[in-house]
Amino acid sequence: MRELRRTGDSPEQPPATGQFASRRNLLLGTAAAGAALLATGCTSNETKDESDSGKQPAGAPGDKPGKKVTIGFAGPQADHGWLNAINEEGRRRAKAYEDVTLVSTEGSNDTAQQIGQIETLINKKVDVLVILPADGKALTGVGLKAMRAGIPVVNLDRVFNSPQAYRCWIGGDNYGMGLNAGRYIGERLKGKKNAKVVELAGMDSLELTQERTRGFDDALKNYPNIRKVARQAAEFTVESGQKKMAELLQAQPKFDALWNHDDDQGVGAERAIKQAGRDEFVMVGGAGSRHSMDVIKADNTVLKATVLYPPTMAASAIDLARALGQGKGVGGLAEQEIPASLTLYSAVVTKENVDQYLPTGFN
Incomplete structure (x- = not known):
């Protein structure tokens, strides 16, 4: 399962x-x-x-x-x-x-x-x-x-x-993951008018995914200049992350921030982003993989943060x-x-x- x-x-x-x-x-x-x-x-x-x-x-x-x-x-x-x-x-x-x-x-x-x-x-x-x-x-x-x-x-x-x-x-704390991801993105974009964000979630059948999304949405309520314009649910795998991120990129020609629920599926998301040649937004990951931390430290991609699930x-x-x-x-x-x-x-x-x-x- x-x-x-x-x-x-x-x-x-x-x-x-x-x-x-x-x-x-x-x-x-x-x-x-x-x-x-x-x-x-x-x-x-x-x-x-x-x-x-x-x-x-x-x-x-x-x-x-x-x-x-x-x-x-x-x-x-x-x-x-x-x-x-x-x-x-x-x-x-x-x-x-x-x-x-x-x-x-x-x-x-x-x-x-x-x-x-x-x-x-x-x-x-x-x-x-x-x-x-x-x-x-x-x-x-x-x-x-x-x-x-x-x-x-x-x-x-x-x-x-x-x-x-x-x-x-x-x-x-799954709700806390979403809440803190939303707060980080909100603070990054609080000075931007009509900011748009997208979400690459986990499996929607899981309560943990629902809690992460709920926390994220609750955080964004404090930033009236920000609107979530798209959401895709993946399956916590590299393959699903790449596929669903490609769909988000195709559907949304421009946005300002992405929250991805899981760093493993985020590897696939990063591939899709690179293949599409997109870099106009900031990306926030989830869980705290060593790969994500290394990328964040290098500071040469859209991935700027990850929210821990330690x-x-x-x-x-x-x-x-x-x-x-x-x-x-x-x-x-x-x-x-x-x-x-x-x-x-x-x-x-x-x-x-x-x-x-x-x-x-x-x-």
């Missing part, structure tokens, strides 16, 4: 706004700051004594090992740059801890197969589970099964259908799982327990700040 194979792509995205806002009760300032908060954080619930005064951030070379924790990691099939980065970030973070043993599944986009893989981890009696479900609704039952077996679950990005199926959710969330999920297994909270917060949910911020990467985010760019 194509819709289960792309950036943060689940019909069951955890709501970021409105009636469900309380389920995303902690907003981290930037993707890097989000990881840093957790990294400095899996601190003990016990009162510090002198022996703890020099404690280094979790995952740093000087971090003191604690109780040994076995974490089961059930991630996606790595058939997309972002999904591959999720798996790599999780494995890399686990290796940073002497007290963590990571037991990973092969990764699957087939719900039945992934359920079987998670049940195997439950039978192995791992201490904590980190799960990025192929389909949050379909895998809710196995999340509930793990929780009932006394194995806390860190639900990564694609949310289960019931909050009882996980102890903590951590993921990106795969570092997988590393932070390992931090949270370790904290759960050791009965700790998160550093920088007063509470003795980790939060129920963490929403990562969709930072806008531009030429001015790209060096800061280059280490998080995925291939």
